[in-house]
Amino acid sequence: MQQEQAKQQNKINNIVIVGGGTAGWMTAATLAKILGKNYCAIRLIESDQIGSVSVGEATIPQISLFNKILGIDENDFVKKTSATFKLGIEFIDWTKNGGAYMHPFGEHGTNMDAIQFHHYWLKMHQQGKSPDLEEYSLAAVAARQGKFIRPQNMGNSPLSKINYAFHFDATLYADYLRDYAIERGVNRTEAKVVDVSLRDSDGFIDSLLLEDGERVTADLFIDCSGFKALLIEGALKTGFDDWSDVLPCNRAVAIPCLAKETEVLHPFTQAKAQKAGWIWRIPLQHRVGNGYVYPSKFVSDEAAVKILIAQMEGEPIGEPNFLRWTTGVRKKAWHKNCIAIGLSAGFVEPLESTGLHLIQSSIAKLMALFPHQGFNQIDIDTFNAQSKTELEYIRDFIVLHYKATDRDDSEFWRDCQKLQVSERLQAKMALYQANGRIYRQDNELFNETSWLAVMHGQGLTPSGYHPLVDALPEDEIERRLKHIHSVIQKSVATMPMQKDFIAKYCKA
Ligand SMILES: Cc1cc2nc3c(=O)[nH]c(=O)nc-3n(C[C@H](O)[C@H](O)[C@H](O)COP(=O)(O)OP(=O)(O)OC[C@H]3O[C@@H](n4cnc5c(N)ncnc54)[C@H](O)[C@@H]3O)c2cc1C
Known part of the structure; x- marks a missing residue:
């Protein structure tokens, strides 16, 4: 009984996704579908001022x-996304x-x-x-x-x-997934994240500061902030492997x-x-x-x-x-309590239409290695190693x-x-x-x-x-x-x- 309680206390209770481009809404929609309304709270923060790339079609x-x-x-999906x-x-x-x-x-x-x-x-x-x-x-x-x-x-x-596969309108696709995710309990906030605080004890992300002064805490942060990589790089300084030498278009x-x-x-x-x-x-x-x-x-x-x-x-x-953009990948897409999905994790150019697939693949890996508040390092290392290999093969192709x-x-x-x-x-x-x-x-x-x-x-x-x-x-x-x-x-x-x-x- 006690063990069961401890397990419950250790579970992820709050997930915050920063970014409402395709990566943010694909992630929010999948989490909402798989975790259901009762497992944990899912909140997505996006800023209309900043906008999304709107080109993954x-x-x-x-x-x-x-x-x-x-x-x-x-x-229905084909109709609504033209x-x-x-x-x-x-x-x-x-x-x-x-x-x-x-x-x-x-x-x-x-x-x-x-x-x-x-x-x-x-x-x-x-x-x-x-x-x-x-x-x-x-x-x-x-x-x-x-x-x-x-x-x-x-x-x-x-x-x-x-x-x-499909060609679709990127903006209509994000709208479609947004409606899907919100219907299933995802809480959307329109706001700009202006600061990120780290915990002194272990360097994990503690909270985000929004423009209106609200402080947002979570157990798990998902960085879908696009090329800005606000959390994974801006706050956590995870590092980047630059591949411009083999992929010259930028x-x-x-x-x-x-x-x-x-x-x-x-x-x-x-x-x-x-x-x-x-x-x-x-x-x-x-x-x-x-x-x-x-x-x-x-x-x-x-x-x-x-x-x-x-x-x-x-x-x-x-x-x-x-x-x-600078072609390349984040040295670690998952670092501490933050996972980068989408352009924040890196980008190899769109010649073979792989961007949205990589988002899907990161979500699949996140589900397979879904953490508890303790965050096992071996899970994180596995996620990063798999992401790196996958991207290197795509880069070569x-x-x-x-x-x-x-x-x-x-x-x-x-x-x-x-x-x-x-x-x-x-x-x-x-x-x-x-x-x-x-x-x-x-x-x-x-x-x-x-x-x-x-x-x-x-x-x-x-x-x-x-x-x-x-x-x-x-x-x-x-x-x-x-x-x-x-x-x-x-x-x-x-x-x-x-x-x-x-x-x-x-x-x-
Ligand atoms: C030129 C080009 C062509 C592409 N073509 C294809 C393609 O054909 N097929 C394909 O699969 N992929 C393609 N891609 C990749 C695809 O577009 C992206 O993988 C996909 O759109 C996901 O983007 P994203 O959500 O990570 O970032 P974005 O769309 O940039 O979204 C970032 C989000 O973060 C939010 N944000 C940023 N900073 C803040 C802040 N401070 N506070 C609050 N919110 C913030 C923004 O408001 C936005 O909602 C292409 C990419 C490029 C660059």
């Missing part, structure tokens, strides 16, 4: 799991000869005799006997035709394996525009390389999100706006939103796009070729270039399909392929590849256009 398929945990009705569906990312002009390739969600072909599909394709492609890899991806073929459908319950058909400007009336509503994000940096295009139901990610070393803010507007398909419908290119038409791209990338990335590239081998390691976010799509798309070519491919007669490989190709084309032919799908189920 493209996601990856893991977000479906987040929606499932919250029990979100997907059609969302569209996403089957991958199209990369344009990332190599010397221009052109475009797709990083699709979902696999290429299907594995045969326990050997990855792409080895069979490599053998035939090296002999000029097979079309490009993309033709064997249902997601890529459907995306290019503007088609979309949710996975169908159809046995072995590629239609049963459709993997998708600025962005975002400007929305209206879509052309003839817009097909393609279900993919576009990333178009420039002389320095790249431009994103994110199609939503009511507008198109555009942004230029650039290195301040080569492009001024004024030039960036001009470059972006010149490539937009419609008139701007908002003022330029400038964003600045993004660096791959800059490193593995033959573009040399500007100082920016010539610098990229000289990037000193991690040993792990060097090894991955070398392994692929030898015999096309690719491994997913340490439960990293991006799987073999993603690495293959980008390494192939960026122009890396293996000198060989898996030797066991030769165990299958060549005409049999050719027959199977033709069959897979034909099944994909026929399956896509049965899919509706995304525009029609949305009109039927989830029009904003």
Whole structure:
């Protein structure tokens, strides 16, 4: 009985989240759902004066799991956030000869005799006997035709394996999650945090001072204050690992525009390389999100706006939103009684739409390692070690796009070729270039399909392929590849256009 009481007294009774951007509201919504109304008090403090970055609009398929945990009705969510569906990312002009390739969600072909599909394709492609890899991806073929459908319950058909994500309006998404969290008991305060006090005894955060003089205490503080990192860095001075040497883009400007009336509503994000940096295009139901990610070393803010507007398909419908950051990660995302989630924990640029996923992943780790007031150091160390590994793999995958290119038409791209990338990335590239081998390691976010799509798309070519491919007669490989190709084309032919799908189920 006494033991039970002690446990109760030691439990976390108050959580305060600082920041009401996407990170703050994703965290608040999940805590409210999982902890319920009675476990502890959850309060979120956000400042309208400061505002949020409001640019995280493209996601990856893991977000479906987040929606499932919250029990979100997907059609309702798509309507309310003016969302569209996403089957991958199209990369344009990332190599010397221009052109475009797709990083699709979902696999290429299907594995045969326990050997990855792409080895069979490599053998035939090296002999000029097979079309490009993309033709064997249902997601890529459907995306290019503007088609979309949710996975169908159809046995072995590629239609049963459709993997998708969303593009949505970041402001509407934060509003959606805010309503969700408040309905489930989260207490919202509109106020500016002006000071943070630490406990003398152990350096933990003791309280926050709000502009109106209120002092706010809590057992656990979650820092979702964005690039400011008000608690984790401002107060706790946790330190930062700077990755600017491998990811040179450190600025962005975002400007929305209206879509052309003839817009097909393609279900993919576009990333178009420039002389320095790249431009994103994110199609939503009511507008198109555009942004230029650039290195301040080569492009001024004024030039960036001009470059972006010149490539937009419609008139701007908002003022330029400038964003600045130093690429890298907090040395410890969890320190003492404070956990940084979102941009306060660090940022690698948005080329592969990983920002919101990292928030989701931090929340998942927090739930798995949820503390009591005693805070076990081993839990904290585990959280930090896992976060670091996860981010390093994502960083390497993004660096791959800059490193593995033959573009040399500007100082920016010539610098990229000289990037000193991690040993792990060097090894991955070398392994692929030898015999096309690719491994997913340490439960990293991006799987073999993603690495293959980008390494192939960026122009890396293996000198060989898996030797066991030769165990299958060549005409049999050719027959199977033709069959897979034909099944994909026929399956896509049965899919509706995304525009029609949305009109039927989830029009904003
Ligand atoms: C250029 C760019 C493009 C991106 N594109 C994508 C993408 O396509 N896909 C993706 O997944 N991610 C993307 N991201 C990342 C994504 O935008 C962020 O991960 C996400 O928006 C979370 O931001 P945040 O909530 O951490 O910070 P913010 O949105 O900056 O929110 C910070 C919050 O803290 C509050 N705050 C700050 N200081 C105080 C204070 N003193 N008192 C009270 N409140 C305070 C603010 O009011 C605000 O509510 C992108 C990021 C950038 C920079």
